[in-house]
Amino acid sequence: EVQLVESGGGLVQPGGSLKLSCAASGFTFSTYWMSWVRQAPGRGLEWVAYMNQDGSEKNYVDSVKGRFTISRDNAKNSLYLQMNSLRAEDTAVYYCVRESGRSGGYWGQGTLVTVSS
Amino acid sequence: DVVMTQSPLSLPVTLGQPASISCRSSQSLVYSDGNTYLNWFQQRPGQSPRRLIYRVSNRDSGVPDRFSGSGSGTDFTLKISRVEAEDVGVYYCMQGTHWPWTFGQGTKVEIK
Numbered sequence: 001e002v003q004l005v006e007s008g009g010g011l012v013q014p015g016g017s018l019k020l021s022c023a024a025s026g027f028t029f030s031t032y033w034m035s036w037v038r039q040a041p042g043r044g045l046e047w048v049a050y051m052n053q054d055g056s057e058k059n060y061v062d063s064v065k066g067r068f069t070i071s072r073d074n075a076k077n078s079l080y081l082q083m084n085s086l087r088a089e090d091t092a093v094y095y096c097v098r099e100s101g102r103s104g105g106y107w108g109q110g111t112l113v114t115v116s117s
Numbered sequence: 118d119v120v121m122t123q124s125p126l127s128l129p130v131t132l133g134q135p136a137s138i139s140c141r142s143s144q145s146l147v148y149s150d151g152n153t154y155l156n157w158f159q160q161r162p163g164q165s166p167r168r169l170i171y172r173v174s175n176r177d178s179g180v181p182d183r184f185s186g187s188g189s190g191t192d193f194t195l196k197i198s199r200v201e202a203e204d205v206g207v208y209y210c211m212q213g214t215h216w217p218w219t220f221g222q223g224t225k226v227e228i229k
Contacts, residue, residue: 045158045166045209047218061217095165102154102213103171110165 004108022096
């Protein structure tokens with residue numbers, strides 16, 4: 001059974017940093033593109049970043065470029081999102097997503113990030 | 118960015134009746150490889166999104182056959198042939214052709 005379990009969310013002050021993790025199991029992690037998608041409370045969905053299998057291709061939405069970094073450790077079956085210089089507008093549930101051809105195939109349960117003083 | 122426009126945004130439906138959601142993109146969603154990366158997601162209350170349809174009309178494993186997708190270019194439709202109580206939630210279209218990949222605003226399906 002495919003499982004994606006996010007962790008690392010919490011309350012952080014504006015300007016602070018947080019690192020999200022996603023533990024994958026039930027599939028061959030190293031063969032899939034992976035993504036992070038977020039959903040602000042009561043709002044729609046926004047694709048934050050994706051990366052390919054070996055990390056040689058990454059892309060970010062403009063609103064997080066230069067502040068967020070997506071990475072992975074295939075040996076640990078884990079995906080990460082390092083978030084720096086956090087802003088109030090980054091408050092959201094962050095989902096780890098297993099990609100299957102530009103189509104957001106499978107989603108974790110999400111972890112809530114709250115940026116507030 | 119490609120803007121995805123869904124209609125209606127709210128859809129009250131009688132159990133057993135059909136439902137249809139429209140999704141229009143501001144640019145063609147045909148990718149350079151010839152595929153059209155238009156996908157549909159269902160988000161039930163309190164749950165994470167679940168993909169129902171990928172590349173316009175391909176139903177995911179375990180998705181009931183009352184769900185179907187169609188369309189081409191910039192106009193797409195999700196249809197539910199007979200709405201059941203478990204179909205309540207918000208439905209999103211999403212394009213994976215142009216970065217950043219973008220979602221529609223969501224259509225809330227509720228039972229009348």
